Amino acid sequence: MxxxxxxxxxxxxxxxxxxxxxxxxxxxxxxxxxxxxxxxxxxxxxxxxxxxxxxxxxxxxTKITLDVYRNGSVNISRLYLERSATRELRVSLKAVFGDAEASSLLHLIPHIKRISWLSIAYLSPEALSGMLAPFEGVALPRLQHIEFDNYGDLDDRSTNLFSLDCPGISSLILSSCLHSGLPPHWLNNLTCLELKEGSSLVDEDEWDIFLDIQTQAPCLTHLHFDFNWSYGMDNRRISSKSLTHMHLLFPDESHEGVLDGLASCDTPALIHLTLHESHGDQISLLFNAPNHPETAQLVFPALSTLVFISVERYGCNKDPTDTENFEAIAAPPLLIFPSLSSLTLIGQCFTARILSETLGPESAPWPLLRTVTVRPLEGDVDEVYAALQEVVQWKRKRQEPLPAFRLSQNLFARGYWQEAGVDVELPDDREVLDLLALPAKH
Structure with missing residues (x-):
């Protein structure tokens, strides 16, 4: 059928x-x-x-990119402006192959008051002037976030960076930009400031940062600063009662770099600190700061998240078997970070020693630590794996709670965790990019 x-x-x-x-x-x-x-x-x-x-x-x-040197970019931006109706706009302007003609941006003028997020990438002061021309004499009441990215010579000062009339600006990112200072009306409401790739807001010869952020930017909560062009922190101070998140980049491999950079901080409300391009021997000095008279008073009372991260951008040429510069960690850094609950070690030399000396045998209890994220250098995986096993066994022997381990793939795949009944997590690789927050160029 x-x-x-x-x-x-x-x-x-x-x-x-x-x-x-x-x-x-x-x-x-x-x-x-x-x-x-x-x-x-x-x-x-x-x-x-x-x-x-x-x-x-x-x-x-609503996300519009206008590259004045890319064929069709102007026409596509017109299309976006039409279809976005009356919504707020995120606008990226690019002139990185020469000077910008203001006429390429005239169609933006009727929509300027809708812009809430603006990024300007330029090759020369002339290109910057061309892109800023349509904004002259026009108030930007919705603009809250702005980025300036200089693809040209860092020594070329852009004197008109802050000529925009944007009383509500709260977030500013500068990359490879020099300027002699922010106008007061930009500082009053600023909550986020990122100075990248050698950017500076003070005199070119001093290579300094805000001497007192609390006074000049009383609402600042987020600060990202690259020390690429800084010659130490002598007589410099990051002082802010409102700062909650700070990201500092230290490309200098000197042992004192990280410690010197933090020793002059007065940030009692800080809850998240990322130290980019740090090294394991610098971590040992920092953790032992209470033992040194010049840094004995260093303390971050509210800090709950501490991130040490290094990537191949600078690399690490330190020999993990050479302990001459690694100062044995006497105890967990509870005097410096009494509220710390999350510790991240990514690409750090001496990671195995740091784990053993702060969480393993003979270490003092670290009662508030709840999460430990570990992503070791490729050559250190076996040594770090052994150190983590030692930490698990020691914590269980003393009947202390284990922190939650978030491990790289080459550690996560090891069989010990399941055999020992240890819960481990494999973090998303995108988290590393989020931690770095590096600019796309350079």
């Missing part, structure tokens, strides 16, 4: 426009996290139904 067949085609599932828009927005956000091109245009080509939903959703067309 033959099976009856139907000639009817199953109905096509038609997603609501709102759901299509949510899918598109999620895809764009994911592309941004991976530093990939984010555009709703490819999704509008799926089918006619998708096309109508994508083109009719103004929220998907």
């Amino acid at each position: 033959e099976r009856a067949t139907s000639n009817h085609t199953p109905p096509i599932l038609r997603l609501p426009n709102e759901l299509i828009a949510e899918i598109a927005a999620a895809g764009l956000n994911e592309a941004a996290r991976h530093h990939q091109v984010e555009s709703p245009i490819p999704l509008s080509h799926v089918c006619q139904h998708f096309r109508r939903a994508i083109l009719g959703t103004s929220a998907l067309w």
Whole structure:
């Protein structure tokens, strides 16, 4: 007996426009996290139904990139401006191959008051002037975040960086920019400041940072500062009662670099500290700071998250078997970080010793530590694995709670954790990028 067949085609599932828009927005956000091109245009080509939903959703067309030297960029930006309707805009302007013609940006003028996020990448002061020309004499009431990225000569001062009329600015990022100071109306509401790639806000010959952030930027909560061009921290001070997050980059491999950079900090509200391009021997000095008269008073009373991170950008040429410069850690740094609950060690030399001497046999209890993230150098994996095993066994012997371990793939895959009943987690690699927050260029 033959099976009856139907000639009817199953109905096509038609997603609501709102759901299509949510899918598109999620895809764009994911592309941004991976530093990939984010555009709703490819999704509008799926089918006619998708096309109508994508083109009719103004929220998907608010991120505008205008490269004055890329064919079609001006026309595409016009398209985005039209489809974004009346929504706030995120605008990136680029002129990194020469000077910018102000005429390329004239179509932005009717929409300037909608801009809430602005990034300007330029090759020369002339290119910067060309991109700032449409903004002259126009108030930007919604602008809260601005970035300046200089692809040219760092010694070329850009005197008109802060000529924009944006009374509500709260976030500022400078990369390879020199300037003699921020105007007061920019400082009053500033909550986030990032000075990268040798950027400075003071006299070129001093290579200093704010002598007193608390006075000049009373609302500042986030600070990112690169010490690439700083010649030590003598007579310098980062002082702020409001600062909660700080990211400091120390490319200098000298043993004192990190310790000197922190010894002059007065940040009692700081809860998150990232030390970028630190080294294990510098960590040992920092953890032993209470034993040295010049740093005995160093303390971060509210700090809960401490991150030490190093990447191949600078590398590490220290021999882990050479202990001459590694000062044995006497105890967990409870006097410096009494509230610390999360410790991260990424790409650090001497990681095995740091773990053994702060959490292993003969170490003092570290009662508030709840999470330890470890991503060792490739050549140190076996030694770090043995140190972690030692920590587990020692903590259990003393009946102390184990911190949650978040391990790199080459540690996570080891069989000991399951055999010993230890819960470990494999963190997402994107977390490292988030910790670094490095600029795309350079």
